[in-house]
Amino acid sequence: MLNIPNIFPPVTQADAEGFLCYSREINPTLILAAYQHGIFPWPQDRKYVLWFSPSRRCIFDFARLHVPKSTVREFRRAGFTLSVNQHFEKVVRHCATVPRQDNGTWITPKLIHAYTETFKLGYAMSFETLDPDGKLVGGMYGIRIGAFFAGESMFRLCTGASKFALLKGIEYLAAHHGTTWLDAQVSNPFLNTLGAFEISRDEYLKRLDSALH
Numbered sequence: 001m002l003n004i005p006n007i008f009p010p011v012t013q014a015d016a017e018g019f020l021c022y023s024r025e026i027n028p029t030l031i032l033a034a035y036q037h038g039i040f041p042w043p044q045d046r047k048y049v050l051w052f053s054p055s056r057r058c059i060f061d062f063a064r065l066h067v068p069k070s071t072v073r074e075f076r077r078a079g080f081t082l083s084v085n086q087h088f089e090k091v092v093r094h095c096a097t098v099p100r101q102d103n104g105t106w107i108t109p110k111l112i113h114a115y116t117e118t119f120k121l122g123y124a125m126s127f128e129t130l131d132p133d134g135k136l137v138g139g140m141y142g143i144r145i146g147a148f149f150a151g152e153s154m155f156r157l158c159t160g161a162s163k164f165a166l167l168k169g170i171e172y173l174a175a176h177h178g179t180t181w182l183d184a185q186v187s188n189p190f191l192n193t194l195g196a197f198e199i200s201r202d203e204y205l206k207r208l209d210s211a212l213h
Contacts, residue, residue, distance in 0.1 A: 004033040011038050011053035011201065018054030025049070026110055028118040035143050035150055036212060038205050040185055043108045057204040058187040058196050062170060062180050066195035071167075074160050079132040082168040088119045088126040091139035095153035107153065115152070118143065125149070127169030129161040140165040142183075148211035149173050150183035167194070181207060 007030070014020040023030065026041055026049045034040060034051060043049045092115055096107035118124045123145055129138035138161020142151040151169075156162035173179035183204075184196050199207075 004029060004036060006037045007033050008037060008039055008051060011205075014053045014055070016055075018052040020051045020053050022051065023049050026114040028114065028121055028123070031114060031118050031143065032123055032145065035145060035148070036208075038201065038208055040150065041111070043106050043111055046108050046110070049111075053201065054186070055201050056187075056198045057201060058184040058191060058198050059204070059207070060170065060182040060184055060191075060194070060196050062174055062182070064195050064197070065167075065170065066193070067167060071160075071163065075164055078158070078160055078164070080137075080161065080164045081130045082165070082172070083128045083130055084169075084172060085119075085126055087128050087136050087139070088124065088141060089116050090136060091126040091128060091141045091155070092116065092153075094136075094139065094155040094157075095141065098153070098155050115141070125169075127165045127172065129156075129164045129168075131158070137161045138165050140169055144173075144177065144179075146212050147178045147180070148183070148208060149177070149179050150185065163190075163194075179211070181211070183208075 009021055020039060039051050039053045041049050041051055092112050115124055123143060125144050126139055126141040128136055131137045137158050138156040140151055140154040142149055154162040154165060170182060184191050187198055
């Protein structure tokens with residue numbers, strides 16, 4: 001098991017929005033220390049990185065995953081295939097172009113650099129959707145430590161491509177790393193349609209400890 005000392009405040013000190021602390025820098029050591037202790041980054045701008053540990057966490061329990069038959073047919077018609085860790089930085093950079101509600105992006109240049117360095121160390125992964133011509137049309141990236149995986153962001157250039165990366169990524173994690181659940185961080189309607197649900201921070205930390213060991 002990766003064992004980096006906790007350099008963050010106790011997660012119980014997070015405020016009602018889940019905000020715990022901030023830093024000016026982000027690097028693989030900070031990223032890995034955070035994820036081992038139930039914390040994740042959300043840069044506010046190019047200057048500051050905010051670190052969060054919300055009281056409620058959204059997860060996918062693979063045993064409760066809901067995949068409609070129409071989704072399976074959609075993937076078959078599209079002719080998608082999956083590649084893993086072949087286009088990591090491209091996936092992150094595509095995700096950086098996806099606007100958030102305030103018309104900005106939380107994936108800043110220094111975040112791209114930090115996650116790319118974490119990938120080089122073997123603790124980040126990307127799941128990539130390729131079209132029939134082998135072109136990258138969707139993907140998801142995240143942090144993997146042992147059997148634990150936290151999805152960071154997804155993108156799509158055509159209908160269904162991000163969903164394919166997520167669902168096929170789940171299949172890959174279960175088959176190759178013994179992963180039984182995925183950290184989706186914050187709930188949204190798209191994730192909920194596939195079976196994502198919220199749990200308390202205490203339950204999340206118990207699941208995290210089990211997955212890391």
